[in-house]
Amino acid sequence: MTDYDVLRVFCGPGGGYGNELGVVRDGSTMPEPGDRQALAAKLGFSETVFVDDPERGVIDIYTPTLRLPFAGNPCVGTAWLLDVPELVTQAGVVGARQDGEFTWVEARPEWAPPRTLRRYATPAEVDGLAVPPPGEWIYAWAWEDEAAGRVRARAFPGRIDERGDSRSGGAGACTGGIDEDEATGAAALLLTAQLGRALNIRQGAGSQLLTAPQPDGWAEVGGRVFLER
Structure with a gap:
């Protein structure tokens, strides 16, 4: 192996x-x-x-x-x-x-695959979302604190061919695919480009992603990394 x-x-x-x-x-x-x-x-x-x-x-x-x-x-x-x-x-x-x-x-947001960025009025609405049927790759988000740039988000891959399996760590994992992706840096870059500002994103069950726009159309995404084995 x-x-x-x-x-x-x-x-x-x-x-x-x-x-x-x-x-x-x-x-x-x-x-x-x-x-x-x-x-x-x-x-x-x-x-x-x-x-x-x-x-x-x-x-x-x-x-x-x-x-x-x-x-x-x-x-x-x-x-x-x-x-x-x-x-x-x-x-x-x-x-x-x-x-x-x-x-x-630091990367270019256009390198990310297309995602549907869908805004909701409150974090509670995002929290209460059911997994949508297969179709669009949806990044659902709402402001937790707009002035501070704090966002609540959840990601639904939608397409079977872009899913991992239950070892991917997504919430609602099932045999053959995950219904929800716990942490998605590419989608965070797209949201940053759309909003044009730095973000502190709480995604999934408890992941954290930080982003910041950069000159000439670039953007940064950052987070904590731990070695499991």
């Missing part, structure tokens, strides 16, 4: 919650995309990263069913693990930095 690390990314203040991420530090042990996709499906995490050059930060990202040019959770987690100033993804070069307990990456 290929060696891999398991991280939890975008954890809450107490170190819980967040999404599990698999990282194969030595991608040379499995160079073929088909083999990587098969391993990602077997592991069943939201995403699995293969590190092709640890010094330069060259990475390859897979869900259980798809190869992704970019994703926030894998970039934040791998940047923390490798402690590098940048990552090279299929989408482009992602800046990375450490700031106390938070790891940040």
